Amino acid sequence: MTEQTETVLEPEIAPAMQPEKEEKYYLRFTLPQRYLHAVLFTSFLGLAASGLPMRFSENAPARFVARAVGGFGAILFFHKFCAIVLTLAFLYHVKDIITRAAVNKEKGMFWGPTSMVANWKDVKDLVGHLRWFVGLGPKPQFDRYAYWEKFDYWAVFWGMVVIGFSGYAMWFAPFFAKFLPGWALNAVLVIHGEEALLAILFIFSIHFVNTHLRPGSFPMDMVIFTGKETEEEFRKKRTLEYERLARQGKLEAKVADRPVYWWVNFARVVGFTAILIGLTLLVLTLIAYFGTV
Amino acid sequence: MKTISSVRMYFHSTPAARNPEAICSGDASRMLVFERLLTGVERQPNGFSASKLGSRRRMLLGALLALMLPALPRVMLAKDADCLSCHADKTMQDASGKNVGVDANLFHSSIHGSLACSDCHTDIHDYPHPDHPAAVQCETCHADEAKGLTGSVHAKASAQPCLSCHGNPHTIFTKDDPRSAVYPLNIPKTCGTCHGNRALAQKYGLQNVYSVYMDSIHGYAVSKEGLLVAANCMSCHGSHHILSHKDPQSPTYKANIPNTCGSCHGGVKAEYMSGVHGKQVAAGNMKAPVCTDCHTAHAILQPTLASFRMQSTPICGSCHKEKLATYRDTFHSQLGLLGGYVQTARCWDCHGAHEVLPASDPRSPIAQANLVKTCGKCHAGANARFVQYQPHANPRNRRLSPALYYIRTFMNLLLWSVLGFFSLHTLLWFLRSKYEQRKNGPTGEEKHD
Numbered sequence: 001m002t003e004q005t006e007t008v009l010e011p012e013i014a015p016a017m018q019p020e021k022e023e024k025y026y027l028r029f030t031l032p033q034r035y036l037h038a039v040l041f042t043s044f045l046g047l048a049a050s051g052l053p054m055r056f057s058e059n060a061p062a063r064f065v066a067r068a069v070g071g072f073g074a075i076l077f078f079h080k081f082c083a084i085v086l087t088l089a090f091l092y093h094v095k096d097i098i099t100r101a102a103v104n105k106e107k108g109m110f111w112g113p114t115s116m117v118a119n120w121k122d123v124k125d126l127v128g129h130l131r132w133f134v135g136l137g138p139k140p141q142f143d144r145y146a147y148w149e150k151f152d153y154w155a156v157f158w159g160m161v162v163i164g165f166s167g168y169a170m171w172f173a174p175f176f177a178k179f180l181p182g183w184a185l186n187a188v189l190v191i192h193g194e195e196a197l198l199a200i201l202f203i204f205s206i207h208f209v210n211t212h213l214r215p216g217s218f219p220m221d222m223v224i225f226t227g228k229e230t231e232e233e234f235r236k237k238r239t240l241e242y243e244r245l246a247r248q249g250k251l252e253a254k255v256a257d258r259p260v261y262w263w264v265n266f267a268r269v270v271g272f273t274a275i276l277i278g279l280t281l282l283v284l285t286l287i288a289y290f291g292t293v
Numbered sequence: 294m295k296t297i298s299s300v301r302m303y304f305h306s307t308p309a310a311r312n313p314e315a316i317c318s319g320d321a322s323r324m325l326v327f328e329r330l331l332t333g334v335e336r337q338p339n340g341f342s343a344s345k346l347g348s349r350r351r352m353l354l355g356a357l358l359a360l361m362l363p364a365l366p367r368v369m370l371a372k373d374a375d376c377l378s379c380h381a382d383k384t385m386q387d388a389s390g391k392n393v394g395v396d397a398n399l400f401h402s403s404i405h406g407s408l409a410c411s412d413c414h415t416d417i418h419d420y421p422h423p424d425h426p427a428a429v430q431c432e433t434c435h436a437d438e439a440k441g442l443t444g445s446v447h448a449k450a451s452a453q454p455c456l457s458c459h460g461n462p463h464t465i466f467t468k469d470d471p472r473s474a475v476y477p478l479n480i481p482k483t484c485g486t487c488h489g490n491r492a493l494a495q496k497y498g499l500q501n502v503y504s505v506y507m508d509s510i511h512g513y514a515v516s517k518e519g520l521l522v523a524a525n526c527m528s529c530h531g532s533h534h535i536l537s538h539k540d541p542q543s544p545t546y547k548a549n550i551p552n553t554c555g556s557c558h559g560g561v562k563a564e565y566m567s568g569v570h571g572k573q574v575a576a577g578n579m580k581a582p583v584c585t586d587c588h589t590a591h592a593i594l595q596p597t598l599a600s601f602r603m604q605s606t607p608i609c610g611s612c613h614k615e616k617l618a619t620y621r622d623t624f625h626s627q628l629g630l631l632g633g634y635v636q637t638a639r640c641w642d643c644h645g646a647h648e649v650l651p652a653s654d655p656r657s658p659i660a661q662a663n664l665v666k667t668c669g670k671c672h673a674g675a676n677a678r679f680v681q682y683q684p685h686a687n688p689r690n691r692r693l694s695p696a697l698y699y700i701r702t703f704m705n706l707l708l709w710s711v712l713g714f715f716s717l718h719t720l721l722w723f724l725r726s727k728y729e730q731r732k733n734g735p736t737g738e739e740k741h742d
Binding site: 029053054057058062066067071072075076117129130132133134135148155170173175176177178180181182183185186187189190193195197198201202204205210214215216264 | 626688717
């Protein structure tokens with residue numbers, strides 16, 4: 001609690017009236033990574049919107065929506081279509097990891113401060129963060145990926161494997177029955193539904209708040225859409241990475257152009273639409289879940 | 294139009310003053326009949342008449358009566374032609390406005406066309422006749438039908454119950470004559486006169502069955518296809534001796550339904566009787582379903598129709614509650630409930646419709662040896678492992694589906710522990726950030742350098 005108490009306040013001027021500062025921008029996400037996120041969240045929204053009516057087929061709004069869009073045939077077609085899109089995105093990502101690790105011999109992919117793999121520091125950060133929440137210690141400083149971001153990544157990664165496999169097992173049941181015992185065909189439906197429910201509830205509540213809606217990022221963290229963040233944001237949110245790059249003299253290589261207005265505005269429209277759809281589905285899901293349990 | 298009173302005035306006047314035109318404009322020839330009656334012109338005996346009196350003797354009797362009642366000169370009515378000389382006017386009305394005209398041609402071609410008027414109107418022999426002749430007693434000839442009617446639900450339905458169905462008494466045709474009100478294709482309309490009447494249905498606490506019947510597969514066969522063999526009201530309810538479905542003698546009594554429907558659907562009846570439901574009913578268990586429990590009585594639909602496929606599953610489930618609940622958990626059910634897709638397995642697609650047999654019976658489609666074939670109807674490539682799938686698995690039941698139970702428990706545990714932990718985590722973070730914002734100004738917690 002010591003470090004922030006000395007914060008120097010900026011003069012209180014409305015953001016619109018603030019003179020445009022020549023702020024430096026740094027690249028955080030590459031274009032393919034941003035595309036991947038866009039494909040991921042659009043197909044996920046599609047899968048959630050078409051999957052939930054199936055999970056809660058006795059729920060009146062679910063039936064109404066399903067019938068309005070052309071009934072089960074339409075819903076299932078759309079669900080499978082989104083599933084294929086997401087599968088391709090997942091395979092592209094796996095291929096990307098393998099290429100970077102095995103072909104490009106990129107360092108620090110599986111271990112170290114820039115890796116997605118959890119390490120001991122993440123455990124300490126989690127504990128430290130929780131202590132800071134309740135005023136028992138200082139705020140931990142994070143590197144390129146904070147522990148909750150790693151959790152988001154692995155939750156989605158694990159979720160795609162589990163939900164994807166169980167989904168394809170149902171889609172091609174007679175084929176999968178050549179290797180799987182009969183009861184597994186029952187199990188995959190339970191697993192598919194429960195894991196998908198977890199994914200939906202997690203993304204539409206925890207991920208939304210942690211990444212976009214919490215104070216500091218509210219109403220939306222634009223970095224996943226523009227790929228760039230200001231120097232101030234970089235320094236504050238990912239202090240350790242900023243300082244490490246500064247020490248190593250690699251900071252300048254990350255400098256990027258200011259994101260163009262039309263792109264920021266377009267991304268805002270898309271992003272807010274996604275958040276709105278997500279929150280609507282969250283409310284409907286909770287109503288249906290607690291209405292039928 | 295002439296009325297009874299105008300005819301009477303004609304006869305009460307003196308012969309010289311009689312003017313046929315006064316009562317029957319232009320129809321002088323008919324009036325001649327009356328003139329001949331009055332002057333006693335020789336006539337041929339009427340072979341069909343119930344009366345064995347010769348015309349001369351009848352004339353004498355008439356004269357005698359005329360003497361006894363000098364104010365009302367009476368006239369013998371010897372032949373149908375005599376009656377028709379007035380009643381042939383189809384628009385003729387009695388004092389109360391009731392139509393008493395007879396279409397002579399139609400009457401003569403009707404089933405009763407060879408009878409004389411007085412065979413039915415037994416109290417009318419001469420003219421003038423009473424304003425309100427006695428009601429015709431159909432049971433004089435139709436004793437069996439009348440007896441059936443007396444014990445039926447229609448016994449008190451109408452003052453003239455015969456006519457309610459058979460229509461105009463002077464134009465009754467045999468039931469295989471398309472003009473008949475009880476011709477198979479006309480029966481629904483005839484019964485519908487009352488049973489399609491909402492007010493009447495309400496009064497007697499009946500369902501308004503006419504419209505649903507007309508929309509049913511039987512109604513369609515009758516009204517659109519013109520099938521004489523299609524079930525009409527009579528086929529199931531009978532005709533004269535119609536009983537309540539609560540009466541054990543009624544063909545619509547639950548225990549009798551398989552026989553009633555089986556009188557046409559013989560093959561289905563044989564299948565049904567060898568299945569578990571048929572055997573239960575035969576053994577007297579009236580909780581078991583009969584034809585109408587699944588197909589309904591009047592609104593019977595073509596069983597391949599989407600609406601039938603959707604409406605019948607809950608009917609099976611009204612007894613097999615746990616099976617319906619577990620079916621609802623599966624893809625098979627979810628597809629149908631969301632609309633537009635009802636081809637997925639419904640109860641009878643796997644269990645059979647009429648010859649429902651337990652899995653232990655080798656003839657059952659759900660017997661172990663038949664599963665590949667049964668599932669294979671939809672799932673091309675189904676194999677022995679595939680059919681180990683449990684279409685009624687219950688993940689909430691540890692005893693019946695232990696593997697599923699533990700999988701579901703694990704998944705739920707994972708779900709609620711992850712969500713529980715992160716909800717708390719995120720809530721605390723949110724509150725702390727708000728606190729920082731308040732302390733450090735609106736630009737937020739991140740300003741800490």
